[in-house]
Amino acid sequence: MDFLQDSPGDSSSPTPTHKDLTEYDYSSDSDDMARIREPESKIDKDKLHPDVLKDLEVHQGFMRQAINVAEEALAGGETPVACVLVYKGEVVARGMNDTNRSLNGTRHAEFLAIAVFLSKFPAAKLKETDLYVTVEPCIMCASALRQYGIRCVYYGCGNDRFGGNGSVLAVNSDKGLEEGYPSYGGIFRKEAIMLLRRFYIQENENAPNPRAKGNRELKPVV
């Protein structure tokens, strides 16, 4: 797998809602706030952490399973973000985004996987469990994962709009009521982005003002 692509990255998001029109025109941004972090360089985004590189094949194996679940989601018309929970070296729960089907914008993959996990194991075992998710957890999920006491999170691509593991906020490592958790990105980043692109090239019929996207072309390079 080639992790050192030199073409520009893409923003991605796990909910189907972010491209819709809003009541106000929030995009008329006259003065960009300096505090918003500069976009990471392309190299940084693809560079894997040394801790991940140590067991790269193991991590890729689990992430591959998450990617496969995301493919299933896409085939079913759902936003292709998915995750697996790994306990004692085994995938014990899967989850995929459910926002379009349930009409609930909070039904992200993480919650569905955790519900499966809790049907099998005590909640306290989440402290010995790792999450592999195709897209960086959003701020909501990052907080939920921390409240559950997840041990570690591995993700594919970052989430510039809602990311709660460092892209917008670092809910996983900021101060808080309980211990934070470590988080590593970039595992099959390209695949995760391509899944989202294949989804967003379609039209969102749930949006208040669906946009015609008939003439859009899929950009194959990440």
Added chain:
Amino acid sequence: MADQVLFLEPLKTLHETRSDEEFVRAFVVEIPAKLTSKALSIVKPIIPSGGKHPSFSHLRRLCTLPHLPLDLTWRRDYDARGLQTIFLLLPNTVVPWEDIQATLTPHIDVEGLPRCFDAVVPRFAPLSAEQAALWTERYWPSIFNPAAQVVQDAPPLHQLRRVRTALEVPMADRYMRLAFLAAAESHEAGHGRSVGAVVVDPDTGAVVAVAGDARWWSEDPKIHKSLMANHCEGRPEYHAVMRAIAMVANKELRRRIKAGSHNRFLATCSETPSGQALTSIEARYEDDDKVLRDLTAGLGNITLADDDALPDKQSGSRTEGYLCSGLDLYLTHEPCVCCAMAMIHSRFRACVFGRKMPRSGGLSAEAGDKLLGYGLFWRRELNWRVMTFQHTRAAALERGERIDTGIFHA
């Protein structure tokens, strides 16, 4: 209603709490007064603007000695020897002083000029005329322009006033009472903490959903036990806000299935499990035709006071059914980061909450030792913003429900 008591306090946005705290370095350049009209056009080509470069549109570009803040006047260890001079403000970011000097020098034939000294000025525009006056005295002559207020930074004042006026009515207390009742009922039943949420359609004033916290609840006694054992934190997706959002979604899902408009997902869709009613007050605001489990028997040990005539239930469907857009949220507590972001994802119009939650609340923007300071309700980076108010007399609406006052994720 001339003597109406104000009880909804608009929460300060992240920008509003930080505008006092962010500063950038600047050059104050002393030049001959005869250059007043030309100075800016001379340096403009070499000073970058836009994008991440600080905009100085809230600061006067030139000022005379009498208008120079005292602090800067002291820093000027230079005697003009009767020469008329003026002071030009330029950002001290990427362009070094030498370049500015080299650009200005050909236009000046006075020895010793241009001279420069350092200043520090507010990075963002002031939020009020008072703040501008203060900054003018302290840092540099500043301009307050209400029309330049950026919507990403704070709700536009006229909209905030309109919504506040519409919400600041006796009904607000009744919605809060309902939230307290839902909280108490959930707690009594052992489902979760004493936290409640009420979703209201502001167009009709009717209640769309009522939810209490159910973080420890599970049909499966084994899971319930494991949740109680896990730090007592339980499941965040069963917090009151998450459940209220789920109830709204479930209602809309049932409506669409009934209307035959969810065909694409008919075979694969399911209701959000946390959105099922667990207490009688929650069930009371569910759909009319929804088969109720045995919840309608009464309100358990919760007694309704005489003035607790419950608000109307939304009957029929809302016209606008995209997530929770157009709806308002009434909460006993400031929601945790998870629930606060869920509120943004769900696109509520406004939020009213009672008790602030230091160390766990995701809405307050104030920074501090024991505060997260995320200010999630109105942030530039996020794609939705919710006008948020604290109900300042919410505590007085409690009638022995023993609202949870601990430190936890509400």
